[in-house]
Amino acid sequence: MSLTAKDKAAVTALWAKVSGKADEIGHDALSRMLAVYPQTKTYFSHWKDLSPGSAPVRKHGKTVMGGVGEAVSKIDDLTAGLLNLSELHAFQLRVDPANFKILSHNILVVLAILFPIDFTPEAHVAMDKFLSALSLALAE
Amino acid sequence: MVVWTDQERAFIQDIFSKLNYEDAGPELYCRVLIVYPWTQRYFGGFGNLYSAEAIKSNPMVAAHGIVVLHGLDKAMKNMDDITVLKGLEKALKNMDNIKNTFTALSELHSEKLQVDPGNFQLLGDCLTVVLARRMTTDFTPDIQAAWQKFLSVVISALTRQYY
Numbered sequence: 001m002s003l004t005a006k007d008k009a010a011v012t013a014l015w016a017k018v019s020g021k022a023d024e025i026g027h028d029a030l031s032r033m034l035a036v037y038p039q040t041k042t043y044f045s046h047w048k049d050l051s052p053g054s055a056p057v058r059k060h061g062k063t064v065m066g067g068v069g070e071a072v073s074k075i076d077d078l079t080a081g082l083l084n085l086s087e088l089h090a091f092q093l094r095v096d097p098a099n100f101k102i103l104s105h106n107i108l109v110v111l112a113i114l115f116p117i118d119f120t121p122e123a124h125v126a127m128d129k130f131l132s133a134l135s136l137a138l139a140e
Numbered sequence: 141m142v143v144w145t146d147q148e149r150a151f152i153q154d155i156f157s158k159l160n161y162e163d164a165g166p167e168l169y170c171r172v173l174i175v176y177p178w179t180q181r182y183f184g185g186f187g188n189l190y191s192a193e194a195i196k197s198n199p200m201v202a203a204h205g206i207v208v209l210h211g212l213d214k215a216m217k218n219m220d221d222i223t224v225l226k227g228l229e230k231a232l233k234n235m236d237n238i239k240n241t242f243t244a245l246s247e248l249h250s251e252k253l254q255v256d257p258g259n260f261q262l263l264g265d266c267l268t269v270v271l272a273r274r275m276t277t278d279f280t281p282d283i284q285a286a287w288q289k290f291l292s293v294v295i296s297a298l299t300r301q302y303y
Contacts, residue, residue: 030280035281036288052281087301105265112272113279122192124269128175 003129008075012124015072017118018111022069023115026061027052029106039101043095064103067125071134078137100135107131142293144235155271156213156232164270165205170196175298179259208263211245212294231294238297246301257299262282264291 001047003011018025031052033040067085076080089095107129112119119127173180173195180189186200195201212228231238249255270287272279279287 032284034279036285076209080168103269106266107282108269109272109279113270113276116273116276118274121196122170124171 001128003075003133007126007129009074010123011072011130014111014115014118014123014127015069019117022065023058023062025107025110026063026065026068027058028061028110028113029103030057030061030064032106033103034108036106039094040099040102043093043099047097047098052077068107068131069133071130071137075130082134082137086140089138097135097139100138101132102132104128110133141239142236147282148289149235150212151283152290154230155275155283155287156229158275159209159271161206161209161213163202164274165207165209166202168263168267168270169201169205169283171270172203172263175266176259176262179262181254182253182255182259195250226289230288235290236270237276239292239300242294242297243301251296257295258303260295260298264288264295267291273295 034044034050034057035052039071041050041057044050044060047054049056051057067082070085071078071082078084108124108131112124146224170192171182174192175190183189183201183204186198186204188194188198189201208228209249211231213232231242234240249257268284271287272284275283
């Protein structure tokens with residue numbers, strides 16, 4: 001499943017509207033992932049505090065959304081553009097790729113919460129495809 | 141055996157009490173058919189599904205979304221009643237006996253409708269997004285956790301009669 005020109009335009013347009021709240025989106029999505037899918041906590045056992053609002057969750061949410069923003073800018077070639085991040089997640093962090101899907105779902109939920117009007121079905125499908133493509137690039 | 145805390149029950153009942161089926165039902169199915177277009181194969185009898193605009197204005201799509209939500213709601217309202225009813229509403233009303241309540245529905249989906257069970261998860265994810273849009277910040281992480289647990293129990297019950 002590859003991104004059409006229409007998908008890319010929709011993602012870029014949505015990102016322009018939401019990127020101002022990137023930190024908040026990242027923090028909320030991560031909080032939800034840890035609350036709704038407690039098995040993901042195993043990756044963060046080195047953090048003192050895993051609750052919503054804690055410093056490590058906020059900081060990491062910001063880092064993750066920074067990655068998403070980078071991916072938007074490299075939307076025409078995610079595999080090449082995200083090579084370093086892919087190696088990090090695969091070899092250093094050793095994240096089971098199934099977890100990318102979980103986090104992607106929570107990013108979509110947060111976008112729906114914060115931007116109910118802008119998150120139309122068209123924006124939803126484009127973003128869903130983009131995050132899937134991003135996850136695939138990270139898993140390679 | 142699924143165990144529900146009082147808080148989880150309260151969260152789920154609260155979500156349904158605030159949900160406008162006539163409004164959310166159509167949006168749910170629109171999103172499913174637009175975001176996961178391969179699901180359109182199950183709705184050949186629904187007429188024009190060729191574009192997002194067509195899907196959004198298709199009355200059969202809208203009606204089906206409402207049917208599914210009533211299914212969930214009935215489950216909640218008949219917690220002690222294992223009589224077979226329709227859809228997701230049933231699960232809500234039968235939260236303590238979702239597995240048995242959904243026996244007939246599971247057979248319907250597997251034998252008659254022949255729906256690939258992976259689609260139940262897709263529908264669940266879309267419904268979560270629809271709820272999130274409506275409830276916005278009221279849809280807290282704890283409420284989302286209870287909701288997704290409820291959905292996974294419903295999905296598991298629906299998948300049980302597949303072989």
